[in-house]
Amino acid sequence: MAVRSIVKIDEDLCTGCGLCVTPCAEGAIEIVDGKAKVMKEELCDGAGFCLAVCPEGALTVEKRDAPEFDEEAAAIKMAEKLAAGVTLTQKCMNCGRSENDAVLFPARTKGESTWVCVKCLPALIHG
Numbered sequence: 001m002a003v004r005s006i007v008k009i010d011e012d013l014c015t016g017c018g019l020c021v022t023p024c025a026e027g028a029i030e031i032v033d034g035k036a037k038v039m040k041e042e043l044c045d046g047a048g049f050c051l052a053v054c055p056e057g058a059l060t061v062e063k064r065d066a067p068e069f070d071e072e073a074a075a076i077k078m079a080e081k082l083a084a085g086v087t088l089t090q091k092c093m094n095c096g097r098s099e100n101d102a103v104l105f106p107a108r109t110k111g112e113s114t115w116v117c118v119k120c121l122p123a124l125i126h127g
């Protein structure tokens with residue numbers, strides 16, 4: 001155990017929409033009984049990529065005592081999800097490029113959390 005950054009989920013705000021599950025590159029978050037949960041603290045690296053996609057503001061990163069991040073366990077978890085057919089690849093809302101083809105940023109539009117790629121971002125900024 002050591003003091004480190006780790007994701008905190010406010011269950012009162014969480015609607016269980018599941019948008020935070022796939023941005024988690026470590027597979028730490030799953031939906032259980034209609035609420036997002038960090039399944040094992042050692043799977044969460046505290047990077048916070050899930051925060052921007054939550055439409056409810058239910059996710060924050062806090063610093064507290066937690067087990068060390070286990071990179072090997074996270075890789076195994078992601079391999080299990082891929083083997084189970086879970087789609088982990090995000091796509092640009094504008095052109096459909098996947099994160100394998102372009103860098104994606106989290107974005108908000110029309111009340112929804114989505115992703116936009118670096119190639120479409122300038123056109124969206126400048127119209």
Ligand code: SF4
Binds near residue numbers: 009016018036057
């Ligand atoms: S994105 Fe937010 S509201 Fe949706 S499941 Fe995750 S924590 Fe809950």
